[in-house]
Amino acid sequence: EPEVTQTPSHxxxxxxxxxxLRCVPISNHLYFYWYRQILGQKVEFxxxxxxxxxxxxxxxxxxxxxxxxxxxxxxxLKIRSTKLEDSAMYFCASSDSAENEKLFFGSxxxxxxx
Amino acid sequence: DAKxxxxxxxxxxxxxxxxxxxxxxxxxxxxxxxxxxQLPSQGPEYVIHGLTSNVNNRMASLxxxxxxxxxxxxxxxxxxxxxxxxxxxLLNSGGSNYKLTFGKGTLLTVNP
Numbered sequence: 361e362p363e364v365t366q367t368p369s370h371x372x373x374x375x376x377x378x379x380x381l382r383c384v385p386i387s388n389h390l391y392f393y394w395y396r397q398i399l400g401q402k403v404e405f406x407x408x409x410x411x412x413x414x415x416x417x418x419x420x421x422x423x424x425x426x427x428x429x430x431x432x433x434x435x436x437l438k439i440r441s442t443k444l445e446d447s448a449m450y451f452c453a454s455s456d457s458a459e460n461e462k463l464f465f466g467s468x469x470x471x472x473x474x
Numbered sequence: 475d476a477k478x479x480x481x482x483x484x485x486x487x488x489x490x491x492x493x494x495x496x497x498x499x500x501x502x503x504x505x506x507x508x509x510x511x512q513l514p515s516q517g518p519e520y521v522i523h524g525l526t527s528n529v530n531n532r533m534a535s536l537x538x539x540x541x542x543x544x545x546x547x548x549x550x551x552x553x554x555x556x557x558x559x560x561x562x563x564l565l566n567s568g569g570s571n572y573k574l575t576f577g578k579g580t581l582l583t584v585n586p
Binding site for chain 1: 510512515516517518519520523561573574575576577578
């Protein structure tokens with residue numbers, strides 16, 4: 361079965377540094393998402409992306425966050441100046457439809473901000 | 475988003491059926507019922523979804539009450555690999571974004 365690939369699996373960074381989390385969604389999918397999960401807490405929606413623009417974002421997704429689809433295959437999440445509270449598992453997801461089809465998630469990138 | 479209520483945890487024995495309940499008394503007519511699960515150290519994984527009729531796929535069955543205020547995810551023969559957190563999520567068909575709102579889910583433990 362096709363899968364969503366995320367790299368790196370672990371990322372350690374210093375507070376205030378920029379990080380870019382990378383994702384390769386499933387090739388024929390058109391809708392892309394980032395979610396995150398702080399240790400021991402719920403999975404939280406961050407942002408959805410379609411047709412090269414953000415379609416919806418949560419309150420968590422402030423000006424420090426940005427997303428990009430730099431080419432036909434990658435989808436990235438950038439955190440401009442990381443804070444300690446950004447430490448979490450970040451999941452990329454994709455789907456081929458906006459309506460009630462399954463969402464495919466990657467295995468996640470564990471971000472640790474020191 | 476309409477809310478769901480699930481037990482915090484359930485336990486099962488290997489090779490026995492498991493019935494995971496979900497209450498969604500405020501469900502609207504256009505809300506689909508989705509189930510995802512999250513294995514340890516993995517991303518969420520789609521299990522099944524439905525609107526009104528019961529649904530079956532290779533992973534599980536979904537039984538939806540006639541009034542749609544509750545549903546049950548059925549794993550017909552639990553294996554150790556089914557130990558995970560199971561999330562019941564309502565998704566409105568009128569939305570333009572596939573935005574899942576995860577709750578705490580049910581932690582399923584499968585005993586050998």
